[in-house]
Amino acid sequence: MKLWAGRFSKEVDKKTNDFNSSISFDARMFEEDITGSIAHAKMLCKQNIISKEDEEKIVNGLEKIKEEIISGELAIDPNAEDIHTFIEGELTQRIGQAGKRLHTARSRNDQVALDIRMYLRKENEKLINTVRQLITVTAQSAKKYYDVVMPGYTHLQRAQPITFGHHLLAYAQMFLRDLGRLEDAGKRMNVSPIGSCALAGTTYDLDRKFEAELLGFDKPCSNSLDGVSDRDFCIELASAISILMMHLSRLSEEIILWCSWEFKFIELDDAFSTGSSIMPQKKNPDIAELVRGKTGRVYGDLMTLLAFMKGLPLAYNKDMQEDKEAIFDAYDTVNVCLSAFIPMIETMSVIEKNMKKAASGGFINATDCADYLVGKGLPFRDAYKATGELVAVCIEKGETLDTLDIEEYKKVCDLFDEEVFEKIDLQKCVSERKSYGGPAPENVLKEAEKILKEI
Ligand code: ARG
Numbered sequence: 244m245k246l247w248a249g250r251f252s253k254e255v256d257k258k259t260n261d262f263n264s265s266i267s268f269d270a271r272m273f274e275e276d277i278t279g280s281i282a283h284a285k286m287l288c289k290q291n292i293i294s295k296e297d298e299e300k301i302v303n304g305l306e307k308i309k310e311e312i313i314s315g316e317l318a319i320d321p322n323a324e325d326i327h328t329f330i331e332g333e334l335t336q337r338i339g340q341a342g343k344r345l346h347t348a349r350s351r352n353d354q355v356a357l358d359i360r361m362y363l364r365k366e367n368e369k370l371i372n373t374v375r376q377l378i379t380v381t382a383q384s385a386k387k388y389y390d391v392v393m394p395g396y397t398h399l400q401r402a403q404p405i406t407f408g409h410h411l412l413a414y415a416q417m418f419l420r421d422l423g424r425l426e427d428a429g430k431r432m433n434v435s436p437i438g439s440c441a442l443a444g445t446t447y448d449l450d451r452k453f454e455a456e457l458l459g460f461d462k463p464c465s466n467s468l469d470g471v472s473d474r475d476f477c478i479e480l481a482s483a484i485s486i487l488m489m490h491l492s493r494l495s496e497e498i499i500l501w502c503s504w505e506f507k508f509i510e511l512d513d514a515f516s517t518g519s520s521i522m523p524q525k526k527n528p529d530i531a532e533l534v535r536g537k538t539g540r541v542y543g544d545l546m547t548l549l550a551f552m553k554g555l556p557l558a559y560n561k562d563m564q565e566d567k568e569a570i571f572d573a574y575d576t577v578n579v580c581l582s583a584f585i586p587m588i589e590t591m592s593v594i595e596k597n598m599k600k601a602a603s604g605g606f607i608n609a610t611d612c613a614d615y616l617v618g619k620g621l622p623f624r625d626a627y628k629a630t631g632e633l634v635a636v637c638i639e640k641g642e643t644l645d646t647l648d649i650e651e652y653k654k655v656c657d658l659f660d661e662e663v664f665e666k667i668d669l670q671k672c673v674s675e676r677k678s679y680g681g682p683a684p685e686n687v688l689k690e691a692e693k694i695l696k697e698i
Pocket of ligand 1: 325
């Protein structure tokens with residue numbers, strides 16, 4: 244029997260019923276639905292809208308239902324229209340008249356808006372903790388590899404020497420911003436829509452502030468139309484998650500490259516790699532690839548939310564039922580990605596000699612060579628040109644700046660002497676890059692420790 248049975252003379256067509264139903268994906272909000280209903284009953288009683296006796300029956304009945312769903316004693320009916328309908332129906336079956344009073348001054352429109360906010364608040368707190376772990380693991384790794392020299396790239400061409408620790412800390416900064424975005428969206432979301440009712444509030448004397456406080460919200464929303472039709476929080480959270488996934492995907496891409504034979508900068512732990520069914524030599528970075536792939540899926544969730552909201556007139560429209568699958572999928576996906584990604588980062592090992600070798604081979608100390616001439620009084624543009632000529636000589640002779648004879652240096656510019664080799668030594672090049680935010684090992688250690696202390 245439908246909630247709206249009074250107005251209709253026919254049962255709804257089975258296929259229409261299935262199409263309309265959201266229970267298969269909103270059942271996961273059963274605890275929030277019950278918590279919300281308990282607070283609603285308490286508020287109704289405090290305002291003398293229902294009796295104390297009815298309130299007690301409702302609260303006890305709902306608590307029992309919750310326990311039974313958790314223990315598995317009560318199965319959620321897959322044929323119910325949604326979780327709100329199921330719980331209210333179950334309660335009414337158990338406690339009779341009192342159950343029918345629960346929905347006074349409430350609509351499923353404000354009920355669902357409430358439930359989803361509470362559910363996402365809980366999920367967001369979990370995700371925030373996981374992102375903290377991600378930051379911790381990234382900063383710990385940076386600390387471990389604080390002085391390991393590697394080539395820094397632009398255009399995927401070797402550019403200047405950096406430390407691996409510094410490279411990892413760049414990601415730590417991205418993750419810190421992700422954390423900030425999730426926290427910020429969480430704060431903005433923490434406003435209670437309950438009491439907006441279907442769209443136009445109610446004539447009952449509600450205490451919305453009291454109900455909001457019972458449920459841990461900062462305040463009730465101040466416009467009933469906005470209360471039931473706002474899904475900004477889903478979009479904000481999905482976009483914060485999308486940006487986080489974008490960062491994970493960039494790091495994944497680098498990990499995939501670094502694992503290749505062409506780079507061989509790192510090795511993933513066996514527990515976080517896979518083999519091939521046919522090629523015995525293969526060790527594949529599947530986790531990183533899947534994270535990169537699933538990023539597209541999370542972007543899809545964000546697009547779903549943005550697209551279905553864009554043309555909706557106020558207030559509630561059934562289109563909005565689509566919010567849940569999209570935002571739940573975004574959380575589920577980022578959670579499953581992080582559950583594999585964090586230990587993969589924690590256990591990966593670095594092949595320092597390969598990083599160093601790559602750093603030695605690509606003239607990445609050319610800027611330092613030019614800076615050496617600047618130190619000798621040459622303007623930077625001239626120093627740049629002279630170093631360019633030197634690089635051309637090296638390429639022609641199959642040498643590097645470190646192996647080229649000093650006489651060749653002098654031919655290009657007579658300001659050069661033996662000291663240049665010390666200046667362009669890679670370890671020296673990075674340790675001298677002490678400018679604030681630069682890759683010098685001492686900077687990396689300080690920065691990693693700062694992050695670990697603050698997180
Ligand atoms: N199941 C709906 C949703 O998830 C909530 C019910 C509101 N339905 C309605 N016809 N007013 O959005």
